[in-house]
Amino acid sequence: MNPDIRASGRHRHVKGPDDGGHRRRLAPSGVSQRSPMRLRHHKSRHLNARHCRTRHSTRRCVGVFGDAKQCGVDFRRLELLVDLARLESMRAVAEVHGLANSTVSQQIAALAREVGVPIIEPNGRLVRLTPAGRCLVGHAVEILALVEAARRDSxxxxxxxxxxxxxxxxxxxxxxxxxxxxxxxxxxxxxxxxxxxxxxxxxxxxxxxxxxxxxxxxxxxxxxxxxxxxxxxxxxxSTLWGLGVSSDASGTRADLRDFADQPWIVSSGTSTDENVVRTLASVVGFTPVIGHRIECRDLVEDLIIAGHGVALLPMSRSARRGLKILPIRGPIVEFxxxxxxxxxxxxxxxxxxxxxxxxxxxxxxxxxxxxxxx
CATH class of the missing domain: 3.40.190.10 (Periplasmic binding protein-like II)
Known part of the structure; x- marks a missing residue:
């Protein structure tokens, strides 16, 4: 979603599109060819370790860290490093783990000595991961997952x-x-x-x-x-979404250009459906006017029936009297x-x-x- 929902969670106590509702695209296991996942891994320089997984960069990582058999690494320090990549602050890592800032700094320094290369560097008054540090984060995630799986499957x-x-x-x-x-x-x-x-x-x-x-x-x-x-x-x-319009609207499919001057109703809790609306509008060449921001789907329908705007709604949601949900001409809106x-x-x-x-x-x-x- 753009703006992306990142690991720290951009909203607290917000709801998404359903019923009063709430707010994809991952690269998970078990992805069906019928409905491929579009969720991307985090693109932040601190969390993106994909560069370590190409053939050439993997060779580079092995060269940096040497033979794993010769390198004894403390798992606790790997946890601190992963959290530093996510939180981007020694202080935040210290708060999460209930440690002093100096303790986190000492543990990260000790980890650098264990792997034999610098993994952080000064960045003004803060620090940032070096290329080797970012590479190590990618391996740390895999190592910690294996350790946790082994513990749970004991x-x-x-x-x-x-x-x-x-x-x-x-x-x-x-x-x-x-x-x-x-x-x-x-x-x-x-x-x-x-x-x-x-x-x-x-x-x-x-x-x-x-x-x-x-x-x-x-x-x-x-x-x-x-x-x-x-x-x-x-x-x-998954399910497809269409355009919710009043029942007196003509046609059996929605050409969004016909609704360019209508107020659009989007969620007040997140920007997800607004991003979809703006993307769809840009494809056909107009800028939507956001007229209302509503969480409750029933209230959204009330506004549509009363002629106060249009909104994206799930096609599989049964339409009320005075309302119809039309499939959209153009990009598929899949939820x-x-x-x-x-x-x-x-x-x-x-x-x-x-x-x-x-x-x-x-x-x-x-x-x-x-x-x-x-």
Missing amino acids: DPLAEPAGRVRVGGFAVGIRVSLLPILANLAESNAALQVVINEYAPAESLALLIDNALDLALIYDFALSPIVLPPTLQAKPLW TTYAVWRRGAIGGALRRILDQLAPEGAAVAHLDHWPRRT
């Missing part, structure tokens, strides 16, 4: 148990999570699912901070969310929901939930009915 025969904290937007919870709760309770009595309603930005921030175990988020193909490399995702279902978790954090309980949310090898489902508030 007893593979154990029955899934404990609390799984799930955060997500309302429609995602209704469509994906609620239908599997009864089966989970019946088959795993010791497993407790704790549900919290959050916008995608807030869910991702809490997931990164280890305050959630699983996030249900969404985005539009035309306004993708950006994920940091510490998170992993899998698509659950996709994802399950997101921390890399390496799939223990028995979370794995059981993910297996039911999206069985291995299953295609990305198409949502035929968008639920309404009752």
Whole structure:
């Protein structure tokens, strides 16, 4: 989404498009060819370690860090380095870990000695990662994920148990999570699912901070969310959106140029659907007039029926009297929901939930009915 939702979460206590609702594009596991993921990894220089994964740069990284067998690295220091790349501040890392600034600085310096190359450098009154430091961050993410996975899988025969904290937007919870709760309770009595309603930005921030175990988020193909490399995702279902207009509007497909002078209704909580509206308008050559910013989908429909504007709405949401939702001529407006978790954090309980949310090898489902508030 542009502006991108980044790892720190740009919004707190915001809602997205649904019912009163809330606010994709990851490069997760299990991507279906039918509905390819568009979510890109974080493009920040601090989080982007993809340059380490090309053939030439991988050779360069190996040359920088030497033989891994000769290099004993403290995992705790790798955690501090990953958080420094994400938070871009020694002070912020210290606050997250409950340490003194000097302690974080000493641990990062010790890590540099362990790997044998400088990994940070002065940047005014702050510091920044060196190219070797950014390369190490990419490897650190993979190493820490493997360590966490090994820890969680130390007893593979154990029955899934404990609390799984799930955060997500309302429609995602209704469509994906609620239908599997009864089966989970019946088959795993010791497993407790704790549900919290959050916008995608807030869910991702809490997931990164280890305050959630699983996030249900969404985005539009035309306004993708950006994920940091510490998170992993899998698509659950998708649906197409169209243009909500009053029932007296002519035609069976929406040519957006016919609505160039209409007030457009967008979300007040995030910029996602506004970005989509502006992208669609730019394709056909006009600048939309944003007339209203509304969270509740029912109120959006009320305004459309009363002739106060038009808005993007899910095609699978049943239209009320006085309203119709037209397919749009031009780029497809696709909305996709994802399950997101921390890399390496799939223990028995979370794995059981993910297996039911999206069985291995299953295609990305198409949502035929968008639920309404009752």
